Amino acid sequence: MWYKHSKAIKHKMKRSILRILFLALLLCQLSSAQQNIRTIFLVRHAETAPGADELSAAGGKRAECLAKMFKDAKIKQIYVTDAKRTQETAAPLAKELKLTPTILPAKDPNALIRDLFYAGGGDILVVGHSDTLPFVLARLKAGTVPPIGENEYDRMFVVTISEGAATPVTTLRYCDCAVPAAVTQPAAPKKAAPKKR
Numbered sequence: 001m002w003y004k005h006s007k008a009i010k011h012k013m014k015r016s017i018l019r020i021l022f023l024a025l026l027l028c029q030l031s032s033a034q035q036n037i038r039t040i041f042l043v044r045h046a047e048t049a050p051g052a053d054e055l056s057a058a059g060g061k062r063a064e065c066l067a068k069m070f071k072d073a074k075i076k077q078i079y080v081t082d083a084k085r086t087q088e089t090a091a092p093l094a095k096e097l098k099l100t101p102t103i104l105p106a107k108d109p110n111a112l113i114r115d116l117f118y119a120g121g122g123d124i125l126v127v128g129h130s131d132t133l134p135f136v137l138a139r140l141k142a143g144t145v146p147p148i149g150e151n152e153y154d155r156m157f158v159v160t161i162s163e164g165a166a167t168p169v170t171t172l173r174y175c176d177c178a179v180p181a182a183v184t185q186p187a188a189p190k191k192a193a194p195k196k197r
Contacts, residue, residue: 040116041070042126042133042157044148045085047177053084058177060088062153065175067092075099076122079115081106086127093125106132113139117164133157142169153177 043066046059055063070093078094078101080086090101104111109132116124117140128136130148138144142159154177158170 036121037160037162038119038121039123040126040159040161041073041075041124042128042136042159043089043174044130044133044153044155045083045127046089047153048085055085055088059085059153062175062177063089063092065177066090067096069174070125071096074123075125077102077119077124079104079112079124079126079128081128081132083129086129090125090127101127109136109139112136116140117161137169140166142166145169145171 045055046062046066047056048054048059049056066089075093075097076099078090078097078099080090080101080103082103082105086106087101087103093099094101102115104115106129109128112126112128113136116126116136126133126136130150130152133148134145137157137159140159140161142157145157148155154173154175156172156174158172160167
């Protein structure tokens with residue numbers, strides 16, 4: 001009798017251990033799946049000085065605005081190109097987050113695309129160019145976007161990558177850094193000439 005009772009207890013213990021192991025395995029899989037989900041924010045570099053590779057005053061304001069906007073966004077990686085204007089655009093945020101941006105050649109967006117698919121966990125900011133960002137989005141299979149205008153700096157593209165597949169791109173506008181027009185005072189109304197009687 002005691003032997004049968006002991007055998008039943010061992011059987012129940014084995015079943016309990018198997019259930020615990022199954023739950024632990026399931027939790028590990030869920031945890032790793034969540035780690036593979038990341039949101040990627042892609043922006044064009046900010047405004048540049050005419051004929052230069054560095055930011056203008058408006059571009060500096062946009063870079064600061066971008067840093068304020070993303071300081072609490074849990075960005076874990078920043079990608080920029082070898083152009084100074086992309087590095088300057090990301091610099092305030094990189095400083096705020098104490099991150100060193102990864103510099104990749106602008107002429108080889110395939111290295112960036114590979115990294116976006118296979119990079120470690122965490123959200124990512126990409127600062128690129130008007131001609132490379134639409135190409136990167138298309139290669140991520142996130143959809144197509146209209147060409148970025150020569151004087152267009154405020155478009156932001158948002159894509160989520162999960163298990164090697166990208167969601168359709170969402171387009172946003174950010175940081176209005178246009179120089180305000182001069183305020184003019186309205187002209188004083190003219191007094192009507194007195195009527196002759």
